[in-house]
Amino acid sequence: MPKRHGVNVDKEREKLEEIKRGGTRFWTPKEHSNLIRILPPYSGEDWYKETWFHFGVGVDRKPIACARRLLDEACYICEQVDELRKSEDPRDVELPTQIASRRRVFYNIIDLDDVESGVQIFSSGVTIFKELLMYVADPDWGDITDPEEGYDIVIEREGTGIDTQYTVRAKKNPTPLIDPGLLEDLRDLDEMVEILKYEQVKAIYEGEEFVKEEKEKEEPVKKRKGSPNQIEKVEVEEEGEEIKEKPCFAKDYNELDPVCLSCERRGDCRKACFEASLKDRKGKTKSSKITEAAQDMQDKLKRRPKK
Numbered sequence: 001m002p003k004r005h006g007v008n009v010d011k012e013r014e015k016l017e018e019i020k021r022g023g024t025r026f027w028t029p030k031e032h033s034n035l036i037r038i039l040p041p042y043s044g045e046d047w048y049k050e051t052w053f054h055f056g057v058g059v060d061r062k063p064i065a066c067a068r069r070l071l072d073e074a075c076y077i078c079e080q081v082d083e084l085r086k087s088e089d090p091r092d093v094e095l096p097t098q099i100a101s102r103r104r105v106f107y108n109i110i111d112l113d114d115v116e117s118g119v120q121i122f123s124s125g126v127t128i129f130k131e132l133l134m135y136v137a138d139p140d141w142g143d144i145t146d147p148e149e150g151y152d153i154v155i156e157r158e159g160t161g162i163d164t165q166y167t168v169r170a171k172k173n174p175t176p177l178i179d180p181g182l183l184e185d186l187r188d189l190d191e192m193v194e195i196l197k198y199e200q201v202k203a204i205y206e207g208e209e210f211v212k213e214e215k216e217k218e219e220p221v222k223k224r225k226g227s228p229n230q231i232e233k234v235e236v237e238e239e240g241e242e243i244k245e246k247p248c249f250a251k252d253y254n255e256l257d258p259v260c261l262s263c264e265r266r267g268d269c270r271k272a273c274f275e276a277s278l279k280d281r282k283g284k285t286k287s288s289k290i291t292e293a294a295q296d297m298q299d300k301l302k303r304r305p306k307k
Contacts, residue, residue, distance in 0.1 A: 024187055027111055027120035029166070034155045037177060038132070039108040039119065040145040042186045047145045048129070049106040049189030054078075056098050058204035061273055065195045066101040076202040077101075105129040106189045110182060112152060119185040121192065124166075128155065131168035141170055147183065149174040161248025 027036075041047045052069035054077045055061070068075035077099055084096040102125070109122045135141045135151070144151045154169040177183070196204075249269050 025117060025120040027109055027117075027122045029122075029155050029157045031157055034157065035112040036122070036153050036155060037110045037112060037150065038122075038145050038153060039110065039177075039183065039186060040143075040147060040150075042108065042188050047107065048132075049192060050129075051104050051106065051193050052101040053104050054099050054101050056273060059207065063104070064201055064204065065193050067195055067198070067201075069101050070193070070195060074198055075101075076198055077205055080205065103129075106192045108186050108189065110178070112178065115178060119182055119187060121187060121189075128166050128168055135168075135170045144170060146174075147177040147180060150177065151175070 038047060052066040053063035054066055054075075055063055057064050057077060064077065066075050066078065067073040068078045078101065081096045081100050084092045105124050105126070105128075107122045107124070108119055111117060111120060132144070132153070135144050141151060143149075144153065151170045151174055154171070156167040156169070158165050158167075249272070
C-alpha cells in the first residue's frame with residue numbers, strides 16, 4: 001500500500017492566522033484622548049519612516065510620493081509648483097501651496113484601547129513627529145519604543161478639519177509592551193511608499209485617468225448647491241435625502257490627514273475637491289485665451305491706417 005503524505009497542521013494554522021490578520025491596518029486618532037504604544041524598528045535603527053507626499057492631485061486626490069524629495073529625481077508636480085510660483089496671475093497664489101510636497105511620517109503602533117486590532121500604521125505630520133523626537137532626545141525618557149522599558153504615549157486630538165490640533169504626552173513611568181508577541185507583526189514601513197514613474201504622475205495631474213474613468217463608468221449624478229467651495233448640503237436624488245456637510249467639506253481634502261480618513265463623507269469630499277480644481281484650471285485657460293484675443297485686436301487697431 002503506497003505511503004500517504006500527511007498535512008503539516010502547524011504550518012496551516014500559521015497560514016490561517018496570517019489570513020486572519022489580513023492587510024495593513026491604518027490607525028486614526030479619535031477625538032480627545034488616545035493611548036498608544038509606538039513599536040520598535042522593523043529592522044535597523046529607525047522606528048519611523050519619514051516621507052514626502054503631494055496631496056490633492058488627480059481624480060481620487062490620493063497622496064503621490066515626491067520623487068524629487070525621496071530620490072532626487074524629476075517630479076512632474078514639483079515642476080508645476082515651480083512654474084506656478086513664477087506666475088503673476090493672482091489666481092495662481094494658492095495652488096502651489098496646496099499641491100507642494102509635505103512631510104509625512106509613518107509608525108508601527110498599538111492602540112492600547114483596541115489591542116485586539118493588533119499592529120496598525122499611524123501617519124502623522126511634522127508636529128506630532130517633532131514632539132515624539134523631543135521625548136526620545138530627552139535623557140529622562142530616551143527610547144520610548146523599547147519593548148521592556150518604553151513609554152505609552154497619549155495623543156490628544158481637538159477640533160475638526162483645518163482647525164484640528166494635536167498634543168503629545170509620554171506617560172511618566174516606563175512599562176513593558178502589553179504583548180511581546182505583537183512584535184512578530186511589525187510592518188516594513190519602507191513598503192508604505194510607492195514612487196510612481198514620471199509619466200504616470202503627469203497623467204494623474206493632467207486628469208487623463210479621470211477622463212478615461214468617466215467614459216467607462218457612469219455613476220449617479222449628485223447635484224450640489226452653490227459653488228464647490230461653498231457647499232453646505234448635498235441633494236442625493238436617487239435616495240431622496242438631504243445630507244448636511246461639515247464646514248471643511250470640499251475645501252482641502254488630505255488623504256493622510258487622520259480627520260479626513262475618519263470622515264464618513266471623505267469619498268464625496270475628495271471628488272468635489274478634484275472637480276473644483278478642474279473647474280479652476282479650465283477657467284484660467286479660458287481667461288488667458290480671452291486676454292490673448294483682446295491683445296490681438298488691440299494690435300490690429302494700432303496697425304490700421306488712419307483716415
